[in-house]
Amino acid sequence: MTFLVRLSLALALLLLSGCEQPPMPSLDQQLYVWQRQWTPAHEPALRQSHGDFSRLRVLALQAFPGAGWSRARIDSVMLKADGRPLIAVIRLDGQLKSLDQDEVITQIQQLLSDWQAQGLAPVGVEIDHDAGNARLPAYGAFLARLRQALPATLGLSITALPAWLDSPALPGLLQTVDSSVLQVHAVSDPRQGLFDPKQARRWAERWSGVTTRPFYLALPAYGVALLTQESGAPVVESEVPIDRGGERRELLADPQQVAGLAAQLRTEPPKHLAGLIWFRLPLAGDRRAWSLTTLGAVARGDSLDSRLALQVGEHEGLYDIRLMNQGNLDSPWPQRLTLAVGACDGVDALAGYTLQQTPGLLTFTRIQEGRLAAGAQRAIGWARCTKIDQGGFNVYP
Structure with missing residues (x-):
């Protein structure tokens, strides 16, 4: 082979390598653990989920109007053995008339201290608060104060609603946190269904145009039942049975529909989309949740089939x-x-x-x-x- 031929081949290879596109970054996959009372069934569920989900977002603390504060009874031994990074989720019910900022921050700091005493070292805190649009400025002020009160090494995220897209306060609010989790299920009248993949995609695209920071989509892997009433909106029944007569209409997020959206998001992710967070970790015997086998298959993008x-x-x-x-x-x-x-x-x-x-x-x-x-x-x-x-x-x- 002459020198000129070798030189031509080398140049061709160099040009081809320069044209290669860098691989598309894969979307992170995380998992909500949302049970208020942990049981031995958590251990096999955590073990089976370990290979598919990088982090656990664990319901830790809740505040409800009238009922006050309550902590989820987690199993710290299981969480330590699991070893994945933890994010403590604090649920502040949207029906709270106002947020007592001092009390909320004190409760969160005490929770983090108690977790650390049990050998747990969360990497972040997520605030789940369904505030109405009119209250977003006050909510943003609270988040800015909370950010100052938390260690700089601890990430701060929020669960967010598509309805906030109509608020001029949203861009400023998103600047107060490190990331957001856009919930695209169970956000409309339940009689219209639990999840709409096309609507979810539109919301994600709009969200990507507002935020400048990483965001995640919270996707459903569960179902509920609607209990009809003679008047008013239907009552939603989840895992805890409601002792009430009347017709029950079962709603379940369709794994194939959700898998279709997840596949689109992997190939054409909206700007700033960092990953998917699945709600929720199913336990053996859950009546209204996908099995872990199905959840893992959807998260991995496997072909789905019932045989x-x-x-x-x-x-x-x-x-x-x-x-x-x-x-x-x-x-x-x-x-x-x-x-x-x-x-x-x-x-x-x-x-x-x-x-x-x-x-x-x-x-x-x-x-x-x-x-x-x-x-x-x-x-x-x-x-x-x-x-x-x-x-x-x-x-x-």
Whole structure:
């Protein structure tokens, strides 16, 4: 190879390397831990979430009108063992008539001192206060004072509402904190739904044009129920059951819809968007939260799929019939399932399904709503038959 050829190749490689675009920075993924009372179920949930979420934003302290102050009963041993950076979240209810600044700052400082005595070293404080637009100037003044009272090494962030975009006080308020968390779920009339991905994207774009500092989007991984009333707005039921009759309408953030928005944000992030924060860490048995399997898959950007199948176990001619979700996406209970069988002298369905028997076939029909978590299973019936065809089943969504 001549010198000129070698020189031409070297120049071509140099030009190509100069044209390469730097890799797009990935969005940080964090997780809210929002239970007021910690239980042993937190330990496996924290362990399973460790690989997908970099930080934990932990509900620590709340103030409500009339009820006063209350602390979440965290497990400091679990948090120390987890090892991820912690942000203490202080919830100041939006219905508080005013903020007693001295009292709020004293409560926060005492909380931080107590956490440090338990061996916890939070890296930040987040204030969650749904202030109305008219109160934003006063709220900004409080945040500026709180910033001065906190150690300079401690980050200060706020949970923010899309409604604030209409306030001229917003730019100044955002200058008082290190970052903001824009909540894009459960911010409208609940009868309109829990989450709208297109609206969330529009809010994020508008927010990026107002703030000059990093911001995050708080995305939903949960559901609620709306309890109808004869008059007035519906009552929202979350994990704590409300003893009230009437119709319950279940609302659940659709994992595939949220995953679609997350994918858009990864490829075309609005200016200043630093990451996504998921609400909330689900525990085993949570009725209205995505499973950790589904939450992790959405956070990673994995392809989502529910693979429903029937599993039949036999003991002395008695068959236990179970529905399995072998995918990574939580699934509603299917509307109908059929199973090929031989002669049966006893069959029955379990809670949630009714059963019809015809020659050579058992048909299970759903009579109530329910969800099957990714990787989970549940018994739907039993049968005493001469045989059951393990592969002779059909699942109809």
